Amino acid sequence: MLETVRWITAEGKVLAGFEEGLALLPGKLRIIDQTKLPKELVYLELDDIDEIVAAIQRLSVRGAPAIGCAAALGLAAAAQHVDADFEAKVEILADQLAASRPTAVNLFWALERCLSHLRRCDKNHLQELLREALAILEEDIQMCQSIGKHGAPLIEEGMGILTHCNAGALATGDFGTALSPMYVAHEAGRKFTVYSDETRPLNQGSRLTAWELHQSGVDVVTICDNMAAQVMKEGKIDLVIVGSDRIAANGDAANKIGTYGVAVLAKHHGIPFYVAAPTSTLDASLAHGGLIPIEIRDAAEVGAAEGVRVYNPAFDVTPSELIAGIITENGLHKPPYNFG
Numbered sequence: 001m002l003e004t005v006r007w008i009t010a011e012g013k014v015l016a017g018f019e020e021g022l023a024l025l026p027g028k029l030r031i032i033d034q035t036k037l038p039k040e041l042v043y044l045e046l047d048d049i050d051e052i053v054a055a056i057q058r059l060s061v062r063g064a065p066a067i068g069c070a071a072a073l074g075l076a077a078a079a080q081h082v083d084a085d086f087e088a089k090v091e092i093l094a095d096q097l098a099a100s101r102p103t104a105v106n107l108f109w110a111l112e113r114c115l116s117h118l119r120r121c122d123k124n125h126l127q128e129l130l131r132e133a134l135a136i137l138e139e140d141i142q143m144c145q146s147i148g149k150h151g152a153p154l155i156e157e158g159m160g161i162l163t164h165c166n167a168g169a170l171a172t173g174d175f176g177t178a179l180s181p182m183y184v185a186h187e188a189g190r191k192f193t194v195y196s197d198e199t200r201p202l203n204q205g206s207r208l209t210a211w212e213l214h215q216s217g218v219d220v221v222t223i224c225d226n227m228a229a230q231v232m233k234e235g236k237i238d239l240v241i242v243g244s245d246r247i248a249a250n251g252d253a254a255n256k257i258g259t260y261g262v263a264v265l266a267k268h269h270g271i272p273f274y275v276a277a278p279t280s281t282l283d284a285s286l287a288h289g290g291l292i293p294i295e296i297r298d299a300a301e302v303g304a305a306e307g308v309r310v311y312n313p314a315f316d317v318t319p320s321e322l323i324a325g326i327i328t329e330n331g332l333h334k335p336p337y338n339f340g
């Protein structure tokens, strides 16, 4: 996957990062601009909090775990430009980041982890914040690798696997969640085909998932979202694995719009439907998925006739009874789910 590189700052401090993914440079957050993929691989180096917030809002950096990591790293980068009233100003920076998108709980989890760590420190606040932000990134990568190990046994030789949106390396610190078991199975030499839903309206599936998997040599077929039923009916799909942006205590899982429809189709066709996510995506404070805040995005993303109204929810919630298992870094959880 992506190669780890390290930057030595002027003060001799080592900052870890990934040359082609999320990284913390001295005073800057470095990301791939995912709005440009797959045509261009463009890196952005952002040192201003408004730029970082805007990058999250326009999905230059996207995917629940990646949003959490980017928020933590972005907070650390922006904090390096704070000259006085450090703790108060960092809280304000964190509030700005928290307002960027409402559904991925990883964003709020990562920011609160950084702030509560700072509140426990009585000195070296900036260094402690840098250290905590880098720990969040490194742990996310390890969690995704573990998800891959726990999920890979589900993938048998010759399977057709459907996925929706992008829950790959681009959506995390590295390796991905839904795609991580596919990478592990591919590395083990198993042959299978991934059917990647285009995922309207922003096409994360055709632009990002297909690109990632193809780059890694995994056999991938792009389909339009409205073809999922037909490929299932034709017997091409043996398994569905998707990511998630927030999972409630009872296992109801929010994910990219269209996921719920895939789950209903999978149920109808007797195909097992799995969700893969790190525990930083679990929200035990919510009893069920009806309490998950769903982001409504700009009408312009859908494209409609002039003057015609548009409804553009970015996520939907799959009820736990449609989910055969939830794969986290701790293992494969079976229903009934109780993450509370």
Ligand SMILES: CSC[C@H]1O[C@H](OP(=O)(O)O)[C@H](O)[C@@H]1O
Pocket (backbone or CB within 6 Å): 059, 062, 063, 064, 065, 164, 165, 166, 167, 168, 171, 172, 176, 177, 178, 204, 242, 243, 244, 245, 254, 255, 256, 257, 314
């Ligand atoms: C690994 S979680 C990825 C998750 O996030 C995506 O949403 P967005 O592209 O709007 O950030 C989508 O729901 C993916 O499944």
